[in-house]
Every structure is written in C-alpha cells, then in structure tokens.
Amino acid sequence: MSTQLLYNDFPTFLRKYFPYKVQKISLNAGFTCPNRDGTKGWGGCTYCNNQTFNPDYCRTEKSITTQLEEGKCFFAHKYPEMKYLAYFQAYTNTYAELEGLKRKYEEALTVDGVVGLVIGTRPDCMPESLLRYLEELNKHTFLMVEYGIESTCDETLKRINRGHTYADTVEAVRRTAACGILTGGHIILGLPGETHDTMVAQAEILSDLPLATLKIHQLQLIRGTRMAHEYDEAPDGFHLFNKVEEYIDLVIDYVEHLRPDIVVERFVSQSPKDLLIAPDWGLRNYEFVARLQKRMKERGAYQGKKYRDSEKRIIFADDKLTTE
Template structure:
C-alpha cells in the first residue's frame, strides 16, 4: 500500500509492471452487447448511455490505430515519454468472432508506444477459445480483463437489465484468473433498492473473488436512459447521494470491508454535464480523492480494517433488501 494513501491505489499497482509512466487510452472498437442485439435482451442496461464513456477521439469510423494515435497526441504534451495501454472500453469488447477480435487487439499492440491491453467486457461473454488466446497473449504483453459486475445481487442485476447473474460473474472471474490473467471488476454504488448496509456487505462478497483491481463509482442518472424515466416515475426507489459527503462515508465503509490487497482503481465516474441529470458534485477525480483521504484520516479508516467483520446475511423480499 502506498504510504501516502490509506488504500491500494492503481498508479502504485502499475509500478509493479512498468518502470515508466503509463496511461490508458480509451477505444471504441464498434462492438455491441448481447442485451442490446436481442441475444439476451433489448435496450441495454437501464442506466447505460455509452456516450458517457467516450472521449472525442473515440469514434467507430476511425480505426483502432487512428484512435490510439489521436489519444497519444492528447496526452503527449504533458508527458512526452509516456507509454500507453489500449483500453477497449465501449460496450462488450469480447463480443465478436475470434478472428475479428484478434485483429483488433493485435492492431492496438502494433501501435508505437502501446505496451499492453485492458479489455472491458461482461461476465457472460468470455468463450473458451477467446480465453485460450488471451492466455497465450498474456505471456507476451501486459493484459488485464475488466468485468462489469455492477452488483452481487441477482435481484438488482435483473432490475437493471444486465442479462447475467452473479454466478456468471464468479465463473468468468475464476476462469480468467486461473489462466494467470490480471482480472478486474466494476461496481456501481446506489443502484435501485440497495441500501447502505447491503452495499457495504457486498464488499465482503466481492473480496472472495480472485480479482486484482476494482473500480467503484456512484450511480449517475443519464439523459436518454430507461433508468432516468424510472426515477421520474418512482423516485423513492433511488438514493442518488446528492450530498458528496454522504457518498464519501459510504465509500469509506465499503473500503474498510474490502480485502486488504485489492487495488482500487477509482471511486467516482464523471459523465458529460450535458448528459448528466444527477448527482452533479462539480468535483474532479483528484479533488474527490483529496476529500476522501481527509475523511479517512478523521475516521481512522483504512482499507481492510473491517474485512470479514460480519456474519450477517442479506435477504431480499417484497422488493427490499434486509439484513439478518
């Protein structure tokens, strides 16, 4: 753990693998999702508007190489000697036939200065032949697979139209980690009906998975999504953390219940203001981290402080989570 932090931060984690500064460059490789094209469902996750993920240089009409070169120019003025990780971020980046996937991944690795891949995907979209290819690729370059988990509760996953179960998450993560591939997860705090206590207990559940990294962020209501309409119809189903200090205290409780060696990549997401309905804190990521660190020091908190501190169970009934 970085002595300047009270949790395991991602830049320190990367220093284990690189002796120089590295930066992710987000890519839109033109993929879709199985719950958008009818394989699992239609319309996608209820909270999702993929425009919130993509920088201006991410456009599907541009090749992988062109997006990376434009991304490099965006960052190079600040750190001319920086190297890059190609981040396949938009939609489900393992959802295509194998040869096409290989071409995209290998095109990225051929770009000068690109030293590895980060592949974002769903737990139900990792076929065996692709995993075997990634296992071999991992022997030659830095590779991380990042799974969108969002919640450990099947009731929540169904409510937000994820189209997979938590069992799918467990199986995908274990298969990937067993291949020696760095495996990450992504969680949203504040999903409908979930409470402070059930979200904190989720940290203990996730800690049992063989993941190396975890991304956490607050639920955001985005224009044009099904969830935005659901909120207008039933606002009592949601708790949006309009007060950033309340969210900070939730994050601290969550982090205290995480496995001590897990690396936390981020705590918040920042959607474009023209798309964001709420919450709008007006904080950049580093400003949030500064406030989080200050509050952790005030509380005497640190990652893993309360790990395996609870024997309680979460019960779902009548559209509500309770703890016994």
C-alpha cells in the first residue's frame, strides 16, 4: 500500500510494471453486447449510455490505429515521453469471433508507444479459445482483463438487465486469474434495491475472488437510459447520493472491508454535464480523492481495516492471486 495513501492506488500499481508514466487510451472497436443484440436480451443495461465515457476521438468509423494516434495527441502535451495502454472499453470487447478479436488487439499493439492492453468485457463472454490466446499474449505484453461485475446480487443484476449472474463472475474471474492474467473488476454503488449494508457486505464477497484491481463507481442517472425513465416513473425506488459526503462515507466503509492487497483504480465516474441527471457534485476526480483522503484520516480508516479473511488463505506471488 502507498505510504501516502490509505488505500492501494492504481498509479503505484502501474509503477511495478513500468519505469515511465503510462496512460490508458479508450477505444471503441465496434462491439455490441449479448444483452443488446437479442442473444440474452435487448436494450443493454438499464443505466448504460456509452457516450458518457467515450472521448471525442473514440468513434467506430475510425480504425484502432487512428483512435490510438488521436488519443496520443490528446495526452502528449502533458507528458511527451508517456507510454500508453490500449483500453478496449466500449461495450463487450471479447464478444466477436476469435480471429477478428486477435486482429484488433494486435493492431493496437503495433502502434508506437503502446505497451499493453486493457480489455473490458462481461463475465459471460470469455470463451476458452479466447482465454487460451490471451494467456499466450500475456507472456509477451502487459495485459489486464476487466470484468463488469456491477453487483454480487443476482436480483440486482436481473433488475438492471445484465443478462448474467454473479456465479458467471466468479467463474470468469477465477479462470482468468488462473491463467496468470491480471484480472480487474468494475462495480457500481447505489444500484436500486441495494442498501448501505448490502453494498458494504459486497466488499467482503468480492475479496474472495482473485481480483488484482477494482473500479468503484457511484450510480449515475443518464439521460435517455431506461433507468432514467424508471426513475421518472418511481423515484422512491432509488437512493441517489446527492450529498457527496454520504457517498464518501459509504466508500470508506466499503474499502475498510476490502481485502488489503486489491488495487482500487477509482472511486467515481464523471459523465458529461449535458447527459447527467444526478448526482451532480461538481467535483473533478482529484478533488473527490482529496476529500476522501481527508475523511479517511478523520475516521482513522484505511483499506482492509475491517476485512476478515474467511477460512481461505490468500496467496499473492509473482503477481498472481490464488486462494487455498
């Protein structure tokens, strides 16, 4: 854990692998999702609008190379010597036939300055053939697979139209980590029907998985989504963190119950003002982190303070997490 921070942060984690600054560049490689195309459902997740996190350079009509080159121009003014991770972010980035996926991943790795891949996907979209390919790729480049977990509660997953169960998450994370691949997760705090206590309990549940990293985001209501319509119809079914202090205290409770070695990549998401309904805190990411750190110090909190390992013993060796 960083000596300056009270949790395991992502920049410190990256310094274990790279002697220089690295920046993720988001890509939209033209994928869809099985809960969008009718395979498992229609309409996608009820909260989802990919416009909320796709930069202007991130457009499907542009090639992977073009998106990466434009992304590099976007960031290069800050750190000219920076290197980059190609972040396959939009929709489900393992949801296609194997040869097509290989072409996209390998095109990204040919771009000058790209030193690795981060692949965002769903737990039910990691076929064995792709996993075997990624296992081999991992021997030659930095690779992380990031799974959209969102919740450990099947009732919640059904309500938000995810189209998979938490058991799917458990299987996918364990299979991926067993291949020696850095495995990350993404969860959303504040989904309808979940309480403070159930969200904090989630941290202990996820700690049983061999996760290297975790992204934590607050629920955001986004214009044009099915969830925004549901909120208009029945606002009492939602608890939005309109006061940032309430969310900060929840995050601290959550992190205190999280396994100490998991790297927390981020705590908040920031959607464009013109798309965001609520909550609108008017804070940049670094401002939120400063407030979080201040509150953690006030409370004497730190990651893992209240974590209790179950009867399993966590082993962390050669950057591969296992349990026994």
